[in-house]
Structures are given as structure tokens and as C-alpha cells.
Amino acid sequence: MGVEGIGASVVRKEDRRFITGKGRYVDDIKIVGLTHAHFIRSPHAHAKVKSIDISAAKDMPGVVGVLTGQQIVDDKVGNLICGWAITSKDGTGMKMGAWPAMAPETVRFVGQAVAVVIAETKNQAKDAAEAVVVNYEELPAAADIRAAIKQGAPQLHPEAPGNVIYDWTIGEEAATEAAFKAAANVVSLDITNNRLVPNAMEPRAAIGEYNEAEEHFTLYTTSQNPHVARLVLSAFYNIAPEHKLRVVAPDVGGGFGSKIFIYPEEMVALWASKKVGRPVKWTGDRTEAFLTDAHGRDHLTNAELALDANNKITGLRVKTYANLGAYMSLFSSSVPTYLYATLLSGQYNIPNIFAEVISVYTNTTPVDAYRGAGRPEASFVVERLLETAARQLKVDPAELRRKNFITQFPHQTPVIMAYDVGDFGASLDSAMKAIDYAGFPARKAKAKSEGKLRGIGLSCYIEACGIAPSKAVGSLGAGVGLWESAEVRVNPVGTIEVLTGSHSHGQGHETTFCQLIAERLGVPISQVQIVHGDTDKVQFGMGTYGSRSAAVGLTAILKAMEKVEAKAKKIAAHALEASESDIVIENGEFKVTGTDKSIALPMVALAAYTAHNLPDGMEPGLKEGAFYDPTNFTFPAGAYICELEVDAATGKTSFVNFVAADDFGRLINPMIVEGQVHGGLAQGIGQALLEGAAYDSSGQLLTASFMDYAMPRADDLPSFKLNHTTTLCPGNPLGVKGCGEAGAIGASAAVINAITDAIGNNKIEMPATPDRVWHAIHG
């Protein structure tokens, strides 16, 4: 490892612009002639749109246009799509209701747009929006899963009788049933996985720009995957063909999944720019983010674990209802199925698993992937069950886990996944040592003597990242391939540009991707520029989510690099009159082994471009591209342990210690990896203690601002103790697994297991607010 190569905690290249206020986010962009959009949104969770009167608004000062849902339908802009087809257990396809970008007839959640005002200034657009009169006929609403599935519930979509989108199963039902019949012990748990609002700090924004002469559109947008946005906007929404549409995702202020999807507002900004003949900017405010960014989680689950007389797990049975909100968002169908139930084996040898997932419509904001996407829900089910089993059986929770760990790899679970490698015992050991697990009973006793309730909670998570082998996901219903592409360009002066289809919105790719080049060529990272986030510059890419950028995106860069190196070696060998096989690359030089003959990279690059003296038949230039399709998922795993104290008088929880031991395979930049874990842990702890989107029974979102929705703040969280254990991923040449979601996947169960241990009552739901904890203690 060089000072800037793989494994070095290199300080980030991108930081300078962010710490000096020179970042360039969508809302920072100004274009000549820019106009501003303000959406008119439904105040009702379910209603018919009887009429929209724009007559007063359209003549207000500064108004450039008022556009409605009917116009977008008349212009044949396509309905929003869900890109993953799920088949129900009876063989029927999922029941997808129509989702137009602005509602012409029926609104199905509070905040759904029905019209848009476009004006010279934002304030003028807002003022005119006040003058648009929408006449609604209110309909009864189903605001949560239970309300949506009960007899006589309001029907959201004619396509989905009973509001059921699909009823899907995985695993062997009969064998699992038999395992439960034969079990010595059965543990059962009802679990609510609370609904979360992603809340990236930068609200979503979009600028649509239409060039009439070229019939060409540009969309600046807060996207984690600009190429996917372009594909969807072209192929499904018919706004512009791909070669006439450029999508730019510049600096993006966090995503966590919520910026994967192509939302109505982006579609409308683009479509409207042609309609009004001016560039159109929309920047969401925080309330709009709460109302319209896809939410996360929201499951109701019953889970049961069967164990034999030796405390070996023999079966797992799970039934989950998943709330997908009022419409099926882009990847919503896959989250509670293939991203959830396939991880239900956890780190354990479970011979029989059967899961049923019923996804339903409700009159709420659409629900889709949020950091972890299905895997936190799975991990929570498994780890709460394991902890509950240990307490029920009166055995040590660490020992029960260890007894059931998978220790042989590869391991085929009963739910599709084939784990390639891991050492679960090693991460558990590491975490137990870091927290002094053995000393806990004494600490608990001491705390008790001081009137404090102290608890410890474990969570041994596993996740599937590196999304994903295209063929595999295709066979499971995915509408896209999940490879990644890259291009490496060596310029005539020897500087290097790396074009990637991955997108960085906080992950630090501009640094870590350079580190790979530094590692391979021995050049300083200042010589390398990462180019991403612009469909005009980068040919294609699938973007960043599912912790895929290192395992898939960086591997694509490596593949392109290998081609560049091979050609460069040929050029060097030719120049040095040596055999190609004798050329090695060191510190930016191509050397002939065993001699002092060498040629520097800039000279090789210059030779490639002057083409005065290249080997016979070689094309000029030094630029190569590659597509990389992974062969398997990667399986990051680890052990988290939380030690905390509960104040019985107030129900308030305070952290004593939180340790993490993760196995992410090879680390490219440990500092950045740890930052990813910190952020994930904060979101997992936020889910456990603070966050929860709440609707009233009429479908009004009660938590639609930072005053009402408890975001984790600095004084809610501890400093974390992180450790790493390493098994290299055999599925990619770098041995990396992915680290972006682990914290959010593993943390919440550790916290809840610790609280339930502290208070001696296993019944507590997330978020475990002081109020809930107090009631759990005092009844």
C-alpha cells in the first residue's frame, strides 16, 4: 500500500469545495431565463379532484404558466413505474395502480401534486398557487396496514382488490411446518418495524431546460443514479428520447435511497420547460420532503423460531405485511421481498425457512428503499428472535448465537442467498472483547445498586450488497441489469480521468476511486480526476445504492485499468525495446525488470497520442472502458453490542457504550469506511429510539417537520467504538464487500435488545421513546 493507495486513510479530495462553501448543488445552479415552480398539493389523503380553477392564478404577477394533471395525461407523459415485477403465490402478477405525475382525477396521499404554477420568482409562484382553487370530494382513507386490509376498507386502486398488491412466499412451507411440529421450543414475536423518513439534508430539487432549436432537454437533479433517471424518463415517461436528454446530478446532499427514484417533480420540471419555453427550477422545502420523498420500512410481522432440545435452530417462519403507500415507487416491490426475506437466515444455520409477505396500498406517501432497504427489517426480525429465544431458554445470548452460526462456506441458505465467505465468530469475539462482555454482570449489579437499569444487547447482522448479478436479479423480476461501467482515460500529459457510472453523494468516491489508480500506477491522486454524475460525460451506469459502488463500480474501474495497463505496457516495451512480459509498473514508471531502463507514464501517454512510434497495428490513444457484472452478491456481516442505562423514573435511555465489529472485506479507505459506519449507526439508533413517521386515521402526516419528527442530533448519540475483522470477498478481485448500509442494518436490534434487557420486559416497540419505555417499566 502506498501512502495514497488501497488501505490508506487518505483525506478526501472533494472536501475543499464543501468546507469553503463552493459545493455545487442543484439549487445553487442558475440559468439565464430561469423560472420557478411551486406545486399545488392535495391536503386530503384520499379524494376525487372535481375541478381545478386556474383563472385567477394565471394572470397574477410573474406567472408564466399553470399546468394541471390533465395536461400531463393529454401530453401522453407516462405513468410512474415500478421496475421489479413480483409474482404472488397464486401465480398472478402484482397489482399496480396507475400513478400519473400530477393527479388528474384522484389523489391518494396528502401532498400528492395536482397542478403546478410556474412564475418568474419563487414567491410569485407561491402567491399564485394560493389563488388556484381545487375542488375536492373527500373519500374515506386507509392510513395504515390494519385499516387497509380490514373488511370494507376504502379501496385505493381498482386494480388491487382489498388493497393487496401481492401475496408472495419464499421457502418451503411444509418442511418448515414439520420443523415446528418437531421443535422442543418455539419462540414467537410480533414486531412493528416503524416507518421512517429518509431526510437527506439537501431537499430534492430539479431544473428542466429545453433547447428548442436542438429539441434537446437537460435535467439537473438530485439523483443517486442519473443514467437510470435518463433511461426511465425516456423509455417509460416519453418525455425525451435518450439521445436528446442529458441528466446531470452534480453535488448531491445525501440520498440514503430516497434519491434513487424518479419523482413526479423532476418529470414535471422537465416536461414544463418545453411547455413554457423557459428553464424551470423546483426546489422542495422540508415539508415537501416529508410528504413526498419515498419513506422507508413500515412492516408488521409475526415471526417464530423453532429450536431443538440442544438449542439448535430448526426452523423460522415469518409473516409480514408491508405498507407500500399509495403508489408503487420504482423499487418498492423488491424491498420487502427479495431484499428482505432472502436475508432471514441471518448468520445462522437454519435448515427450514418459510416467509410470506403481503404488500398493501394505504393512503400514505409511497414507501421504497431507505438505507438498508429490507435488510434492516430482516436483521431486526432475526436478532430480536435470537435474543428473545436466549432469554426464554435462559442461555447466554452470545452463546446461543455462536452455537447456531454458519461456519462452513460457501453456505446455501433456504432463501436463495449463497453466502460466499465470513467469520461470524471472529466479529462476535471482537465486539465482546471491545465492550468487556464478561464484565457486564458486575457492571449491571453496580448500576442496580445505584438505582439504574443497565442492559446489554447484541445484534449479529448480515446483509447482501454489491447489487447485483444481472442475470440473477433478472430471473427474480428486476427490470434492469445491475452491472456498472467505467472508462479510464490517460491524457497525453499523463494525467488520468476516471469516468464512472457510480454516483457520489457523500461516499467519497472522488478520493477512494483515485486510490485504486494510485495503487495500480503509483501516481499521486492529485493526478487523477473522477468524472461522474453527467450522462453527457459518462456513457452509462446504474448509480449508487445497495452499497454497490466499491464492489461493482470500483471493480469496473479496475477492469478498465487492466486494459489501460496492458496497452501501456506494450507501448513501453516497444519504446524500451524490451519484452512486454518484463515490464512492471512502479511509482508512475514502466520499468524493465532487472535493469535500470524505464519510461515514465507521461512519456508512454504522449507516445500513445503522438503515435509516431507505436507497435505495428496498434491504435493511437490510451483510453479503455469496461462493464462489470458481478457474479454474486457480497455479504458484509458483523456484530454490534450496545450497553445502555435506562432511568426508571423518566424512561430515558442513555448510552454507556456502543461497539461495532464489521467484516467488510478489504477496506479501500478505513477513515471513509468508518464514517459510513458512524452514519449508518446513527440512522439505526435513530430508528430504535427517536424516529417514526406517524399518520392520523384520516391519513394526515403528523410528523411533517423537524419539530415533529425526531432526527438524531449530536446529543442523542454516543461516540462509537469500531473494530474490523476481515474475510476477503472472493466474488470480486478487490475483495471488497461494501459498507454503506451496515450500521443502519445492525444497530436497531442491538439497541432494543439492550433496552429490553435493562427493563426486563421484552415488549417494546420502536421508536423506544422515554414515554414507551416508562410504560413498559411501569405498566
Add this chain to the structure above:
Amino acid sequence: MSTIKLTVNGKAVSADVEDRTLLVHLLRENLNLTGTHVGCDTSQCGACVVHIDGRAVKSCTVLAGQAAGSNVTTIEGISKGDELHPMQAAFRDNHGLQCGYCTPGMIMSSIDIVNRHGGKLDEETVRQELEGNICRCTGYHNIVKAVLDAAGRMKVSQAAE
């Protein structure tokens, strides 16, 4: 409409704005100082923090008119040429930022925290003082480290001055 005159980052500026204009919008829209961000509409997130007459203030809670005549410093105004403010350097060196969106507000708040507490800062105080700044990316771990690190650096650089 009113004409607002104030000093921003050491320069006298004036802007014609509607009376309802917030300081943050004057900075971003009229003066093109887009380093100051907007992360909420309820004055909760702190993405918009600037210094008015040396004190950290959420610029989304101040009407542009209220800032007339005052001395405003934004994230763009704290480095000396190429030389970063010690707080900026500490955020970079401690990986106290990821997406960078909360960062300008965090840095401006943190400078004020160190100014008010001098060298007597500890982790708990930093965490409490940062209560008005939300970061969704970092889990605050490295932000807290950065502020404590910068507190030391600022003491040194003040001593040197």
C-alpha cells in the same frame, strides 16, 4: 421592495429585495453566496448558520431587513486566501463531512462554540451545543472530533496572533 445595505465577508453590499425576503435568500439569490444552505423550513437544521456581528445565527430566521447595517460572515468568508480556517481544516482532517450539505452551517456554528467556550470544551458540551445543527450523514462522531481538534488549533492560532 427595499434596498438593504450590509457588510458581507468584509465587503459593503446592497440588494433590492422584497420585504419578506429572509437573509439566507438574500445571500444565496442576490449575492450568489450559495455556500449557505437551506435544509428546513422550521429553523431546526442549522444548514443556514452564518455569523452576524460575530455571533452564529440561523439566517433562515432573520429577515434581510433585520440584517441591514450588520456585519455578516458566511462560509465563503472565513478562510484567508488559500489558508483554511482551523475549523475548516479540522473538519477535513477528521472526516467531519460526507455529503457536505450540513457542513457550512456546522462549521459556522462550531466556530462560535469554540469562541464562546474557549479551551474549556469537552465532548458533552460540543454535543449539546450542536443540538441545533442536523447532520444525516456522519452520525456526528467525526464532527465532534473535528470541533475538539479545532478548539486546540484555534487556541494555538490565536496565541500566534
